[in-house]
Every structure is written in C-alpha cells, then in structure tokens.
Amino acid sequence: MKLTDSVQFLKGVGPKSVENFHKLGIFTVQDLLLYFPFRYEDFASRSVFELVDGEKATIIGTVVTPANVQYYGFKRNRLSFKIKEGEAVVAVSFFNQPYLADKVEVGKEIAVYGKWEQAKQQLMGMKVVAQVSSPETGSNVNSRYGVDGLEPVYHLTAGMKQSQLVKVIHQVFESDLLSELPENLPEFLIKKYRLMNRQEAVLAMHFPEDMEAHKQALRRVKFEELFMFQLKLQALKNKEKSGRAGLEVVFEQGEIDQKISELPFELTGAQLSALSEILTDMKSPYHMNRLLQGDVGSGKTVVASLAMYAACLANFQAAIMVPTEILARQHFANLKALFPELQISLLVSGLKVAERREILADLVSGHTHMVVGTHALIQEGVDFYNLGLVITDEQHRFGVNQRKILREKGQNPDVLIMTATPIPRTLAITAFGDMDVSIIDELPKGRQPITTRWVKHEQFSEVLSWIKADVAKDSQVYFISPLIEESETLDLKNAEALFAELNEYFGLFAKIGLLHGKMKNDEKDQIMQEFKAKKLDILVSTTVIEVGVDVPNATIMVIMDADRFGISQLHQLRGRVGRGTKKSYAILVANPNSDSGKQRMKIMTETQNGFILAEEDLKMRGSGDIFGLRQSGLPEFIAADLVNDYNILEVARKEAVEIFKNADEFPDLIAQVIVDGGFD
Structure with a gap:
C-alpha cells in the first residue's frame, strides 16, 4: 500500500x-x-488510596465477588461486583451493560476504568480496560496501548x-x-527549535507513551501548521507583487510635508509612521495592498486623506468608500476643508438625476480628483478617468466582492483598507497575512482619556441626576438602547420606551432626539446634524449610531443593558465621546447574570486600549466569529489555536518571511507551497 x-x-x-x-x-x-x-483517556492504573471524589481513573484488582445483574424498569439494569486492590475492597457498578458480566470472574485480575465515589467507596464503571487470566501468569494491562498508555479519542x-x-x-x-x-520542515528549523521529526510526531499524536511525548508532538504539529500557512500567505503576497504590476505614484514629498504643516493639529508619531509606510508603498512599482487599523479616534482618516492627496498630486484619482451616508458626508466635509484647491465629489444614493449625471461625467473626464461614496460607488455606470488609489473604510461592513468591484474600476489601483475595529495582532497577521499592516496605536494630543463606570440598574436615578447637572453645563449626551434578539421591532420599542422615560424625567429642561434603524436615511441624517449643531441635548439611539461620526461636544455615553453587547461593540460605542478636549465619560448600566458578562463590564472599566480589549475579546470568545473575520477566509487549524499559540504564530511568520527572502536556498519547499496554495 x-x-x-x-x-x-x-x-x-x-x-x-x-x-x-x-x-x-x-x-x-x-x-x-x-x-x-x-483528547486522550488516561488509563494509567492508580491506587484507590490516591483518588479524590469525582476523579476518573483505572483501578486494577482481583475480583472477589461474582457479578450480579439486577433488572429494574424497562431495559434498565445494574451490574455489580467487588474487587480487592491491596488491602482495599472496592465496589464496582456498571449501568445498562449486563454483557460485561462475562468478563468478571472471581479470582481473576481485572482493570476497570470509572468515576470514583468517595462516600460509597465505589467505582462507577465506564469501561473494562483489560482482563488477565490470573495474577500468577502476569498482567498484560500495562501493554503498549493498554492501561499505562493514553487512549486517543477522535471526533466521529x-x-x-x-x-x-x-x-x-x-x-x-x-x-x-x-x-x-516525508519530512516537510527544513532540517535547520527542526534543529533550531528542537522539534520532533514528522514521523515521530504523528505516532506520538495518536499513541503517546506519556504526556511529555504528546506535548512535544503537539508543539511540532502546531508549528508545522502555522508555518505552512504563513508560507502560503507569503507566496500569495509575492504573487500580488510580482504578477500584478502596480502603479508608481510619483509625487513631491515636500508638498505632502507642506500640507501636514498646515494642519490645525499635530500628527502623532504613530500617524506619521503609518503615513510613511503607505506613501512608500504607493511610490513603489508594486501593487499596494495594505490594512490601516487604528483605535477609535486615533486619526486614521487624516492619514487616509493625505494618501489620497498624494495620489492626486501624481495626477491619479482617489476614491474612498464608506458604509453609510452620514459617514460619507462627514468625510466629504473634512476633505473639502483640508484640500480646498481640489475638486471633490460626493456620490451617495438618493441624489437628483441631474446632480448624479454631472458627478459621473466629472469622474470619467478626470475633472474630479477625489470622490467619497457609499456602495453607490460600485454601481454600474460609475467609471473613472485614472483611478490610482482605492480606500475602503470599515472594511468588514463590505463583502469581499464589493471591495473587488471598486478595485476593478481602475487599472489595478493601490488598495488601502481601514478599520476602527482593533483586530488583535494575532488575527491581523493571520487573517490579513497577504496584506501589509499599519497600526495607529496612539491617541492624538489633547485627547483626554474617557472615564468608564459600571453601574447597576438600581443606581440609574443617580446617573440621571448627575447627567442633569452636566447638561446644565452645556454637555451633550448619548443614550444607547440595546438590540433585543436582533428584532428591529422590539429594538425600536425599547428605544421608544427609554425616550419616553427620559422625556418624563427631563421635561422641558433638555431637548431629546430619537434615532433608530426604521428611519429613512435623510431622517437619520437630519437628527444627527441637529445633535451635531447642539439643537439637541440628548440623543437616544439604537446601535445605528455610526462609527466615526464626530460630535466633539458630546461628553457622556450611557449604554443601557451593556452586558448585551460584546467588548468590541462597547468599545466602538464608547468612542463616540471624547472627540473634543472636554473630559468625557462612558456609563455602562447593567446587571449581568453570567460571569462573562461581569468580566466584560470589568475589563471595559480597566482599559481604553482597543488592542488590549480585542485580545481579551478573542480570549473570551475564541477566534471564530470575532469581528466577522470568518468571511475573510480565516482557516480552521487542526491542532493550532490562534489565541493560545500566538507565540508560535509569530515565530512561524518570521521564519516564513526569511524563507522567501532566501528563496534560492529552498526551491523544493517553495514549489510545493505554490502548488498546494494553488498559486502556480
């Protein structure tokens, strides 16, 4: 065979x-x-004197009473007998396994695996591991795959x-x-990390001689899995660079520096570093495929705007696609303020026919330098004169195909994807391993940290009275009503009930607005603009409140039933305040029943760092559906775990990068990876 x-x-x-x-x-x-x-069942034999109540173990003893089967009820029975182990006599019971009576013979030795019940000095039998003809002829229960071994348990x-x-x-x-x-790891890596060879590891994964052998086998298999995956990502990245010639976006760095000096604020070190990485990519002849991730309020937009400016300086057009109209209008206003010398268009659904026709004509003629739009950008009939840079904001809100359509509107433009959802580095280098990643992990100067408090529902009246005093000092407040079982109807009722309660409490003292998912876009837009213009003191909203919408005067965020939200959503919502220079607060109102709910509330009050929170979220929820990354083709690993094996993942990535840097030394390995990954 x-x-x-x-x-x-x-x-x-x-x-x-x-x-x-x-x-x-x-x-x-x-x-x-x-x-x-x-997993493995450990059938190593133990003495009853070592066992604690509820522990599962194997006991070897001589049968001292005959097997007795008692029947009761329909098809229910109990088989019982006693064995002697040293000086101890132990009762053994098996339920609904009468056929085991044939294996129980007085005077013969037997090995039984079961759960120890201390009070009854009884073993609730689960399995007869082995029989021996007699104690005198020696025992076979310590054979290779017997009691002293670990028996494998497989998914079936x-x-x-x-x-x-x-x-x-x-x-x-x-x-x-x-x-x-065949061995599939280079010899130098096996020696460098003292790994088992592949054949030894596979044997020890199924039938380890002890737990140490299993531990070493698992270490080898995890490294192999993550290393092979990282090699495939490097192959994909190399294919992107070599197979698809990018655009050389040539611009004067001095003009970018001049624009930075004119900004009404100073860029942080992290912003400058991310911008430098993006601009270097754009200048190169290779195709840029970069992820820009930054915490809430870290200033990704200005970095993206300067990248768009660089494209325009090189006589290319730049497009940014955002998930909602509110956000599109905000980006449009910001870009017009930053670059008054450029022609900037806004393309959203619901434009008048003549207005839309004019925008489309300006795009195709090259009259428009920059365009901001929603998914309206990827519709039929939207064509560009010379598209050089495509930016997608909040990329997880768009499907892979939507992003692809936008990219194909130009001749292989550079691609920048932005996200305000801090993706743990663990996942960023795995799910987005074929992309380069820039991280902005510093808040702009002058931003005050947001103080987060967790209060119980019983303290809500105290919260309201504190808010009343703050509204009197010209503060604005968000109240977020939770989603209930993802039902828009119940969701709306919940928000309306809160709106009514607040109106009753504040009366004429405060103007209160309501924002929810059932409203039309222009209605939502109007409410948001009123809040921004300080015509409203309090905004009650369902979770439709948009990521990135800037209301610098809003200083308090109250999240009702906060335990219904995940960490990442709570962090996004909290980021709606603290956009100005005033001290801001987030109040989590919740009476969580579960330990994980309490843990989420606790960690939210302890840190404002989105990356730390994302790591915690990952630990609590696992890497499955976090941030909707499953749609990014996150692989299912057999042995490796992205959260707990983060260190191995980092080492595997580093080694994979080195292998591709020295590709001439590993032609067979790289050829195999290219074939396995379907990149040939």
Missing part, C-alpha cells in the same frame, strides 16, 4: 464505513495518519465507533506506512 491509496483498501473499511470516513475528510491513508485525536460521525477508528489507525502503523511520510 501507498500513502496516497484510498482508505477503502484497509481491512475493516467496507463500502458503508468508507462514506463515514469521507464525512470526516479522510480519503487516503495519509489523511488517516494526519487525523489527530482531540454518526455510525462510527472509536474502537473501529483506532483499529484502522493501528493497522496503518503496523504496516509501517508511517516510514513513507
């Missing part, structure tokens, strides 16, 4: 069971070897048994096919 042969040729794998193997993704003998268990599909799978895997090991499994 060969590793590439189908599992159907293995003994004990019939036509029916081969379908079950296929459901598990096992098609060949090699697939079977690499189908690792997810309906109609399969653990014993069947283990038997088939044994068969492959016994036929010595493992020796055909």
Whole structure:
C-alpha cells in the first residue's frame, strides 16, 4: 500500500464505513495518519488510596465477588461486583451493560476504568480496560496501548465507533506506512527549535507513551501548521507583487510635508509612521495592498486623506468608500476643508438625476480628483478617468466582492483598507497575512482619556441626576438602547420606551432626539446634524449610531443593558465621546447574570486600549466569529489555536518571511507551497 491509496483498501473499511470516513475528510491513508485525536483517556492504573471524589481513573484488582445483574424498569439494569486492590475492597457498578458480566470472574485480575465515589467507596464503571487470566501468569494491562498508555479519542460521525477508528489507525502503523511520510520542515528549523521529526510526531499524536511525548508532538504539529500557512500567505503576497504590476505614484514629498504643516493639529508619531509606510508603498512599482487599523479616534482618516492627496498630486484619482451616508458626508466635509484647491465629489444614493449625471461625467473626464461614496460607488455606470488609489473604510461592513468591484474600476489601483475595529495582532497577521499592516496605536494630543463606570440598574436615578447637572453645563449626551434578539421591532420599542422615560424625567429642561434603524436615511441624517449643531441635548439611539461620526461636544455615553453587547461593540460605542478636549465619560448600566458578562463590564472599566480589549475579546470568545473575520477566509487549524499559540504564530511568520527572502536556498519547499496554495 501507498500513502496516497484510498482508505477503502484497509481491512475493516467496507463500502458503508468508507462514506463515514469521507464525512470526516479522510480519503487516503495519509489523511488517516494526519487525523489527530482531540483528547486522550488516561488509563494509567492508580491506587484507590490516591483518588479524590469525582476523579476518573483505572483501578486494577482481583475480583472477589461474582457479578450480579439486577433488572429494574424497562431495559434498565445494574451490574455489580467487588474487587480487592491491596488491602482495599472496592465496589464496582456498571449501568445498562449486563454483557460485561462475562468478563468478571472471581479470582481473576481485572482493570476497570470509572468515576470514583468517595462516600460509597465505589467505582462507577465506564469501561473494562483489560482482563488477565490470573495474577500468577502476569498482567498484560500495562501493554503498549493498554492501561499505562493514553487512549486517543477522535471526533466521529454518526455510525462510527472509536474502537473501529483506532483499529484502522493501528493497522496503518503496523504496516509501517508511517516510514513513507516525508519530512516537510527544513532540517535547520527542526534543529533550531528542537522539534520532533514528522514521523515521530504523528505516532506520538495518536499513541503517546506519556504526556511529555504528546506535548512535544503537539508543539511540532502546531508549528508545522502555522508555518505552512504563513508560507502560503507569503507566496500569495509575492504573487500580488510580482504578477500584478502596480502603479508608481510619483509625487513631491515636500508638498505632502507642506500640507501636514498646515494642519490645525499635530500628527502623532504613530500617524506619521503609518503615513510613511503607505506613501512608500504607493511610490513603489508594486501593487499596494495594505490594512490601516487604528483605535477609535486615533486619526486614521487624516492619514487616509493625505494618501489620497498624494495620489492626486501624481495626477491619479482617489476614491474612498464608506458604509453609510452620514459617514460619507462627514468625510466629504473634512476633505473639502483640508484640500480646498481640489475638486471633490460626493456620490451617495438618493441624489437628483441631474446632480448624479454631472458627478459621473466629472469622474470619467478626470475633472474630479477625489470622490467619497457609499456602495453607490460600485454601481454600474460609475467609471473613472485614472483611478490610482482605492480606500475602503470599515472594511468588514463590505463583502469581499464589493471591495473587488471598486478595485476593478481602475487599472489595478493601490488598495488601502481601514478599520476602527482593533483586530488583535494575532488575527491581523493571520487573517490579513497577504496584506501589509499599519497600526495607529496612539491617541492624538489633547485627547483626554474617557472615564468608564459600571453601574447597576438600581443606581440609574443617580446617573440621571448627575447627567442633569452636566447638561446644565452645556454637555451633550448619548443614550444607547440595546438590540433585543436582533428584532428591529422590539429594538425600536425599547428605544421608544427609554425616550419616553427620559422625556418624563427631563421635561422641558433638555431637548431629546430619537434615532433608530426604521428611519429613512435623510431622517437619520437630519437628527444627527441637529445633535451635531447642539439643537439637541440628548440623543437616544439604537446601535445605528455610526462609527466615526464626530460630535466633539458630546461628553457622556450611557449604554443601557451593556452586558448585551460584546467588548468590541462597547468599545466602538464608547468612542463616540471624547472627540473634543472636554473630559468625557462612558456609563455602562447593567446587571449581568453570567460571569462573562461581569468580566466584560470589568475589563471595559480597566482599559481604553482597543488592542488590549480585542485580545481579551478573542480570549473570551475564541477566534471564530470575532469581528466577522470568518468571511475573510480565516482557516480552521487542526491542532493550532490562534489565541493560545500566538507565540508560535509569530515565530512561524518570521521564519516564513526569511524563507522567501532566501528563496534560492529552498526551491523544493517553495514549489510545493505554490502548488498546494494553488498559486502556480
């Protein structure tokens, strides 16, 4: 047999069971070897004197009473007998397994695995691990795959048994096919990180001699998985650079520096560093594919604006696509203020026909230098004269295809993706590994930290009285009403009830507005503009309150039933205040029932750093659906875990980058990665 042969040729794998193997993704003998268990049952024998209540263990003893089966109820029974281990006599019970009576013989030694019940001095049997003909002839319970070994437990599909799978895997090991499994890591990495070789690791993943052997095997397999994945990302990145000639955006750096000096504020070191990385990419002949991530309020927009300016200086057009009209209008106003000398257009749905026609004509003729738009930018009939830079803001709000359509409006323009959702570095280098990542992790000067407090519902009246005093000092306040079971109707009722309660409390003292998802875009826009223009003191909103909308005078954010939100959403909402120079507050009103709810409230009051919060969120929720990254093609790893194996991931990435830098030394490895990744 060969590793590439189908599992159907293995003994004990019939036509029916081969379908079950296929459901598990096992098609060949090699697939079977690499189908690792997810845990182990430890059948090492223990003395009853060492056990604590509730512990699972294997006890070896001599049977001292015959097996007795008692029947009660429909198909219910209990098998009981006693064994002697040293000086201790232990009662053993099995429920609904009467057939085990055949394995119980007085005077013979038996190994039983079960749960220890201290009070009854009884073992609730789960499995008869082994039988021995008699104590005198010696015990076979310490054989290779017996009591002293760790028995693997695999994920199965309906109609399969653990014993069947283990038997088939044994068969492959016994036929010595493992020796055909090729090593896939460079020798220098195995030595450098003291890794097991591949064949040893695969054997120890299935049948480790002890937990230390399993630990070393797991370390090797995790590194291999993450290293191979990072190699594929490097191959993809290299393909982007070599296969798709980018645009050389040539501009005068002095003009950019002049524009920076004219800004009404000073850029932070992190902003300047991110801008430098972006501009270097744009100048190069390679295609830029960069992710710009920055915490809430860190000033990503001005960095993106300066990149757009650089494109325009080089006689290219620049486009920025944002998820909502409110945000589009805000970007448009900011760009017009920054670059009064340029022709800037706003393309959103709902424009008058004549106005839209004029904007489209200006885009295709090259009269327009910059355009800000919503998804209206990617509609049919929107064409550019010479598109050189495409920016997508809050990229996770757009599908991959929407971003692709915008990119294809030009001749391979440079691409910059922005997100205000701090993605943990762990995920950024994995999910966006084919992109370069720039991070703005510093808040602009003059920004005061937002003080966050967690209060219970019983303290809400105190919160209202404190807010009343602050509104009297000209402060503006957001009240956020939570989403209930994702029902817009209930969501709206909830917001309306809060709106009514606040109107009753404040009366004529404060003007209160209501913003919710059922409103038309222009209605939402109007309410938001009124709030921005200080015509409203308090804004009650559902979660439609937009990321990035700037109201510098808003200093208090009250989030009702805050435990209904995830960490990242709470952090985004909190970022709506603290946009000016006044001291700002976020008040989380919640009576969480769960420990995770309490933990979320606690961590929100402890840090304002979005990256720390994102790491915590990742630890609490796992890497599955966090930030909607599943749509980015985040891989499912067999052994590796992106949160806990972050250090291995970093090392794997560093080594993969080095391999591609010295590609001539590793032609076979790179050729294999290119074929496996489908990049050939």
